Amino acid sequence: MVYPGRLLYLKDHTFRAKGPAIVGMRVVAGRVHIGQRIMKLDGTPVGQIKSLRTRDSEDVKQGVEGDELAVAVRGPTVGRHIEELDEFYVDVPESHAKRLKNIELDSKEQEILDELIKLHRKENHFWGR
Secondary structure (H helix, E strand, C coil): CCCCEEEEEEEEEEEECCCCEEEEEEEEEEEEECCCEEEECCCCEEEEEEEEECCCCCEECEEECCCEEEEEEECCCECCCECCCCEEEECCCHHHHHHHCCCCCCHHHHHHHHHHHHHHHCCCCCCCC
16 A cells, blocks of 8 residues: 655755665655655656665665655656755555545645645546545
């Protein structure tokens, strides 16, 4: 199940520019897992998370609110597709969004899910229904 999340690309935390881009990010709200797709706040797809690492170079499968992680993202090039201080959403698939409506989420996760639904409904009026 893909849960909603919001990430902030930290200033001066670019470790590799492409192939995959490795950047420092803070989980502002929600949670993030390996394999999830991320998108900009305007709905533009960015890429897929390939790995997550802590400050101690320890590989982790999940990051929760408040964690600062090195995130490897397949797809974007730093400086062209993403910039420092950009914010991103975890892109929740439509089938997961339908199931998440019936699950008790905390207030921040629910707020992010509502924003994601609003974004996707600009293109598809029935998304997530």
